[in-house]
Amino acid sequence: MQHPRLVIICTQNSARSQMTEAFFKKYGNDVLEVHSAGFEPTEVNPLAKQVMAEVGIDISSQRSKSVKEFLGRMQFGYVVAVCKKAEGRCPTIFPGVRKLFSWPFDDPAAVEGTDEEKLEKFREVRNDIEIKVQEFVNDYRKGLY
Template sequence: MDKRPFDPKTDRIVTVTLDPNTITSVDPDEVHEWRIASYDLIDTNRFYPARVTAKGPYALHLSIVHNHIVLDVRHPETFKPIAAHYLSLTPFRGLIRDYFRIRESYYEAIRSASTHQIEAVDMGRRGLHNQAAELLIQRLDNKLVIDLETARRLFTLICAVQPYATRVTEEESQLPTILFVCSMNSVRSPIAAAMARRHFPGRLIARSAGVRSGKVDHFVHQVMEEIGVDMSVHTPHTMDELMASNFDIIITLADDARRAVAERGLHADVMEHWDLEDPSEVEGTRETALAAYRSLRDQLDRRLAQGLPALLEAVENGV
């Protein structure tokens, strides 16, 4: 395929998000590493999906399914899907192991080695990055077009997220699945899903979706960051993108969500409707808006902590 020159205004990634169901960690050092790798990629990259008419810039959403990392390219404002590619991790296993080995050697050299030794380790690290980047470009040929520096930074991000990813999908997992649905998957349902994972780590699979496409809400990021939950990795999803139609629990958080679940024939052993106000509709100052978002967060926190154990028990007992 003939590759066109990169347009610096449009051929770039401006947002990176991670799937919280398949890339999970409660270790702040690991989360910090993800953030740094994401910021580095966003800071400098040249990127566009091949064989599509959509123009950039782009959002990149990462998830891991079995032995593949999914590179899901989306519109950065509406998060409408543009192209998704499954990249097998098998060809990169040795390079990923070497990446961590050389990284530890580099950190050790900085602490105690001579300048000559540090330079030698750094040269090995650069060589590994170039080798991995070239392989990445080769494997993504005719799918995603990237330059060598972008490939280097994307490989670093892959290394940062994949050791801590769960490879268990909903189809294979014995954990109960819970779906939260609101209008646009920007505020209520993603906060609910994040709080459910926070209260019951390793005990459930929590997903969220919207009736229609929404945008990233930075007030959500701020109020969740206040309690130590990183929501900057969230990508809004619509119900059209759901891979399953059966869940153990479905909780709707808006009237149009309740209607949409019924119209689409989604099934769950337990279904509930929680009528919660959308804080994005509150008018007033920034502090007034933040107070409304904090109120929603705290309402969901209490309701999940008090009510979800009984719902999970009902599922487990087949009630």
């Protein structure tokens, strides 16, 4: 049985969307097929890899992907936009989406300061993402989406 597809969208697909994808795979891989993509993909942020490893999740093999990799190839039931910049572009690029979710997390890569201050922001955003993904998956399992 094929699971409904969910795509997480961010501008660069380097941090927030990568962490969100990993948490969806951890908590909802048995009920959802999960992907992530960006409108201007770069590379997975090393600090995202580091803070995810701190909670036992290895994202070192994940890569930044362009939304173009999915256009015309996959239909998505759900889109989760994890930044405001990408959110406005989602409805027009993914037709037929059942529901668009807006989760505008702070961009941890935009934080300036010491290495420790940057890491703290990545940890804060990682923790916020984990909570939101757990809530979504729990609600999904209850049939709310």
